[in-house]
Amino acid sequence: MTSQLPRLIVALAAVVAAGVALFPPDWLPPGTGMTTAVALVTISFYATGLVAEAVTSLLFFLAAMLFTVAPAEVVFSGFASNAFWIIFGGLILGMSIRHTGLGQHIASVLLSRLPGRYSLLIAGAVGVGLILAFVMPGSMGRMVLLVPIAVAIADRLGFSDHANGRIAVVLAAVFGTHIGSFAILPSNTPNVVWAGAMESIYGVEIGYLDYLWWHFPVLGLLRSLLLIALLIYVFPDRIPGRPAPDEPRGPMTRDQRQTALVLLAALGLWASDALHGVGPAWLALAAAAYCLLNGPRLVPEKPFAALDIGPLLLLSGILGLGAILAYSGVGEAAFNQLLPALPLAPGQGALNYALISLGGVGLAVLAAMPGVPAIGVPLGETLASATGWSVQSVLTILAASYSTYLLPYQAPPILVGAQLGRVPWGALTRFTLGFAVLTILLIFPLHYLWLRLIGILPG
Incomplete structure (x- = not known):
């Protein structure tokens, strides 16, 4: 700007x-x-x-x-959220990764296997983030794991602090693991809210493979390819240098091994939370507490003096804003005001898809991302009556809406990942808006055609 x-x-x-x-x-x-x-x-x-x-x-x-x-417990609800404690734990883990040099060690290992071309480097970062979305629920936790490694790789490759290449590598990891997760049912909160509302309101239980089949080919795979192309176009660069192929790399130190074991244990427990029932926030807090108890080997001598509380305040403010909008009913009122004005009609398939999906994108501006399915799903019968589609058909479209955000503040995981990776605000805002516009113009029509092809939306 x-x-x-x-x-x-x-x-x-x-x-x-x-x-x-x-x-x-x-x-x-x-x-x-x-x-x-x-x-x-x-x-x-x-x-x-x-x-x-x-x-x-x-x-x-x-x-x-x-x-x-709103009451204080609503305004400050972000401080009591699971996401707050995931990020707190992540900041401590990131501090340990930097303090022990584990990030640089991992970067050295990865660089010996990563391709030497800039475009393939960006594609690899997006691919790793997408794969991790399949095995680790919760975008916040994935940011905690991926971003410090992405930053270390950018450092090892010689990208300067504000170089296009550094920004692109970090955003590839951040957007790669967040965008793809919207096509994988248990991988983020809005998906879970949508599936839970579908079951509680309409008695429709959505299977993992069904959801994957409906959304992953377009919202997951094709949109990831669009992400790679846009990152390379918007942030053109070249790799300034690479470590020599035969550069000696010693074994991990004792402190690096200890931090690595904490990360692996956290990752394993995050991925298996359905079995043990311990939430990812408390696993992140436990990992952070372990690192703090083992200072100054795993963290600096005064860790809280070195802690950047900016991401914590940012997340708490964003969550508090969403909470007061939900508490007051402003977002729902705005959508209900808009709904009668939409020219929905049976037999107008493409127009109905466009109106519902874009209406949800607009709703996301005034509601937290989980607020779109929370507000939209109860309106399923109204939308179904207006379009002539089934409730399940019309509400399947909402995935395109709540996975598309115009500005960074709408997606706390993106905000936090970018802050952890020190991405300039202007670059983040421009890229987020540009990616959203291209998603609406290119991905939404393909998603509509795909849902038609597999029989979710009638012809």
């Missing part, structure tokens, strides 16, 4: 917010004018990056409490 554009966007949002607060429209739930105003200004700050994201979160907390838009 130009230097003046963020200020103009925030100023416009502030003017609109003031109007909404003073003269709330009739369709808003009673007493939510100020809630909507606070949300609009907060979103404008997150979207533009006019001030640091962590500071935006603090301003949001302050405004939400001063104007009492």
